[in-house]
Amino acid sequence: MKEHAVSKLDKSEKESENMANEEKAIIDPWGKELIQDYSRLIKEFGMEQFDSKIFPEPNIQMRRGIDFGGQDLGQISHAIKEKKPFYCLTGIMPSSEKIHLGTETVVQNVRYFQDHGAKTFILIADVESQATRGVSLEEGKRRAMEFHIPAYIALGLDIEKTSFYLQSENKKVSNLAAICSQKITENEFRAIYGSVHPSKVMSAFTQMGDILYPQIKEKMPGVIPVGIDQAPHIRMVRDVSRRLKQEYGFFLPSALYGKYTSALDGAFKMSKSSPENAKLEIPEKDLKAVEKKINRALTGGRATKEEQREKGGEIEKCMIYEFAKSHFIKDDKILAQMFEECTSGKNLCGECKAKYGVPYAIKFYEDFNKNFEKAKKLMGKVKFVE
Numbered sequence: 001m002k003e004h005a006v007s008k009l010d011k012s013e014k015e016s017e018n019m020a021n022e023e024k025a026i027i028d029p030w031g032k033e034l035i036q037d038y039s040r041l042i043k044e045f046g047m048e049q050f051d052s053k054i055f056p057e058p059n060i061q062m063r064r065g066i067d068f069g070g071q072d073l074g075q076i077s078h079a080i081k082e083k084k085p086f087y088c089l090t091g092i093m094p095s096s097e098k099i100h101l102g103t104e105t106v107v108q109n110v111r112y113f114q115d116h117g118a119k120t121f122i123l124i125a126d127v128e129s130q131a132t133r134g135v136s137l138e139e140g141k142r143r144a145m146e147f148h149i150p151a152y153i154a155l156g157l158d159i160e161k162t163s164f165y166l167q168s169e170n171k172k173v174s175n176l177a178a179i180c181s182q183k184i185t186e187n188e189f190r191a192i193y194g195s196v197h198p199s200k201v202m203s204a205f206t207q208m209g210d211i212l213y214p215q216i217k218e219k220m221p222g223v224i225p226v227g228i229d230q231a232p233h234i235r236m237v238r239d240v241s242r243r244l245k246q247e248y249g250f251f252l253p254s255a256l257y258g259k260y261t262s263a264l265d266g267a268f269k270m271s272k273s274s275p276e277n278a279k280l281e282i283p284e285k286d287l288k289a290v291e292k293k294i295n296r297a298l299t300g301g302r303a304t305k306e307e308q309r310e311k312g313g314e315i316e317k318c319m320i321y322e323f324a325k326s327h328f329i330k331d332d333k334i335l336a337q338m339f340e341e342c343t344s345g346k347n348l349c350g351e352c353k354a355k356y357g358v359p360y361a362i363k364f365y366e367d368f369n370k371n372f373e374k375a376k377k378l379m380g381k382v383k384f385v386e
């Protein structure tokens with residue numbers, strides 16, 4: 001536990017002004033916490049800084065720094081290179097009929113691992129949705145079948161290599177949750193999650209059951225690609241598996257963390273409560289609205305045209321570039337052109353939006369909508385465990 005205890009910040013002069021944040025050094029996976037500084041996070045939470053060189057043929061998210069941290073990825077890299085068995089598992093909350101754009105990153109990572117030999121499991125977190133959001137199990141299942149599973153397929157999941165399940169229908173998961181519940185004290189739980197609310201306890205142990213589930217059949221390393229908000233679950237399941245090691249021989253699960261997706265207005269994290277016009281989700285059916293949102297997004301434009309032609313745009317502030325890099329422009333050459341034409345002052349923001357912003361966003365959503373319709377027809381081929 002020690003290794004993972006929420007550490008106090010160094011009280012260096014610079015950071016002392018941030019002391020107000022010290023209390024918040026807990027990521028609440030169900031909350032709206034903003035994480036301002038990823039490198040601080042890596043240090044504080046004992047994560048590894050992600051280095052895309054450890055994996056063969058790293059994907060876009062890995063190469064572009066959207067995946068920024070991880071846990072114990074050496075064992076996964078080893079399994080890939082040595083062609084040893086390993087698994088990849090992640091979960092979907094059926095809490096609404098939309099998914100966060102950041103989920104696209106998770107799906108691309110799952111696809112990467114399944115292309116590199118992972119046995120893949122995707123679960124529907126219907127128990128968690130019931131416990132934390134009050135979504136009935138029936139409704140959760142309906143949404144998963146009609147929307148979430150086809151959406152994941154549309155985003156690029158390989159269904160031949162994926163096994164799905166619903167938390168509520170997987171008895172082995174609940175049994176594992178019970179086993180895990182013996183290995184954590186109330187204080188440890190509170191230190192990690194900041195609360196011991198029963199719905200959080202219920203969900204957290206179910207999630208631990210999920211993460212260890214593939215190892216019931218076969219002891220092997222596993223990687224959990226998730227957004228950074230899931231880090232507390234990873235910490236806890238690693239502690240628990242360490243404590244269960246002697247009895248059960250579990251490998252400690254590894255994780256790969258993606259950054260939060262910002263909102264189009266520049267807010268650090270796009271969330272349900274972001275203003276409608278600053279938010280892009282999956283799907284977006286009204287492409288005119290997408291165009292409007294992109295056109296209104298925060299950019300790195302300078303005070304005057306002349307200044308921008310001379311100095312170039314401040315691309316690090318530009319949300320259109322951020323979204324292009326994270327989701328919409330997959331071709332490195334085109335992204336490099338967008339970068340160059342902005343920072344050299346060749347394109348002003350309006351020109352850039354018309355050339356790189358709007359068309360690629362629209363294309364992304366058109367492709368998604370098309371692939372989603374195709375994916376719905378493939379539902380008969382989707383494999384469920386047991």
Ligand code: TRP
Nearest residue numbers: 089090091092093125207210211
């Ligand atoms: N808690 C996750 C979320 O909010 C969903 C989830 C449940 C999950 N079990 C999991 C994610 C296991 C990864 C691994 O999205």
